[in-house]
Amino acid sequence: MVIEKEGTFDIGGHSVYTKSWLPDGPIKAKLIFIHGFSDHMGRYYGFFPSLAARGIAVHGLDQRGWGRSVRKPSDRGLTGPTSQVLADMAAFITPHLPKAPTDPPVFVMGHSMGGGQVLTLACSPAYQDSLVRHVRGWLLESPFIGFSPEEQPSAIKVMVGRLAGKLLPQFQLKHVVLPEHLSRDPEVVKSIAEDELMHNTGTLEGLAGLLDRTAALAKGEVRPQPGGALRALWVGHGTHDKTTWFDASKKYFDECTGEVPDRQFRAYEGWYHQLHADGPQSEEFYRDVGDWILARCEADKPEAKL
Template sequence: MVQATEGTFSIDGASLFTKTWLPDGPIKAKMIMFHGFNDHVDRYYGFFPYLAERGIAVYGIDQRGWGRSVKTDSDKGKSGPTARVLADMAAFIRTQLPSDVPVFVLGHSMGGGQVLTLASTPEYEDLIKQIRGWVLESPFVGFAPELQPSWLVVASGRLASHVLPHFKLHRPIPPEDVTRDPEVQASIRADGLMHEHGTLAGLAAMLDRTDGLSSGKFILSSNVKSLFMVHGTADKATSFDKSKEWFVRNEAKIPDARFKAFDGFAHQLHADPGKEEFYEDVANWILERSGTKGPKSTIEAHL
């Protein structure tokens, strides 16, 4: 039986919520995950228990400004500048390093853009060398056309972020744009931890990371050994085309690189009809790079 435990991770005055899913038997690999915008670690349904049943320990964190790491209204969406975001991520990853089993890092959506930024930041080369592989689920490398803001809105927001960095904007994403599953859509609407707000400074930093990735300004580390990028072709939140462009531009630099398009899938591959294929692909990819594929496990309902 999978052992799920909750805890906290303290860093620079913040106490961040964590959750861990451990296999009942030997740990074959570790996966450290970073969630997306307006999300939290408990919204990945059967994905993490499934990985744990396959022998992969999962370590998740509600990032600064999100989920149960929010203690007051003023905390909502207050993720900070990119330097703060990357420092939080690196410190959390280091809690599992060094490791006697391979360590992998997964980022979804906003978290995927953060993971790619981390893997492109020279300051963290010592950490990057210790990561066996990187998994990107629908990474935020560019906006899907449905959510693309005008250049005027982007420019005005960046300017305002310097004057009122903690001013909050309400940035809802329609549940229908992230999953085709009506049950999951209903659960999103009912989830009180999904506050749909971001500060001007946090949103500007996220846009800067996205621009750096899509433009090629951020150079992926030569120490990235393996990378698996997956994206749904019907994603209405982040751009499938921008993800594919990033992969094509960087593929030759990565010794072991794979891109998989999920035809007709929406933004949350882990919560879309047919998610079982995504679960298995990620587990198999990790275990193949850990020296074992391990036994298959039954995939439970997502809710």
């Protein structure tokens, strides 16, 4: 049995929606999850319940500007700059970090835009000692490290958007990601098109921050810090992803993650963007994530080190 709980979390006076999936039994690990662009925590189907059924508690939030954290139309996409995005994630993750050696280990995972955010946080010098060192492992699902060829905006559009963002940072702009590019499952595609919480609206400031984070990752300017604070990294990406680019993720993994002692890249041949909702085969993805987390929990047990 899996226990689902909804709530709110206050970040500097700003309240966001939260949801948790808890095991009906001992908690072996905690997973903090960060969703993607225009997404929300209610769209991950059997993924979170499958992890909770294996003893992995899942905690996530609808990020500022997205999902049920939007109270009025002017809130849509109002994420703030990258510094605010990182501070929000850190504020949510920190209370879950282990306070004693016997506490369950914590893992952090991000999907798509959330994957790029999580990777940026894990590589940020400002958070190495206070947060990154205390997270057992980091996982990225289809991370936004580069646009797929189908979604690549023109250089002129990017330049005009950046200039306009300096003048009108909270100006809202629609960026529609085609539902049929996200999943091969017709029922998922239909549900995305009908989901009123997926508003596809960003602010110029938020979109500029997203582009800047992605460019910095793609160029290798943001990478794991020397010293081993980022101990373990798992990356999963579908080879036929039409939203974020498989090649960019693989290039980043091959060229920029050498400081991570425990790392794994998993290519899902022929899969689309939402590995968690790409048809019946998504259960393979559920198992892969759960196995990777639990293997590190087992490796950390005192008897495993004898």
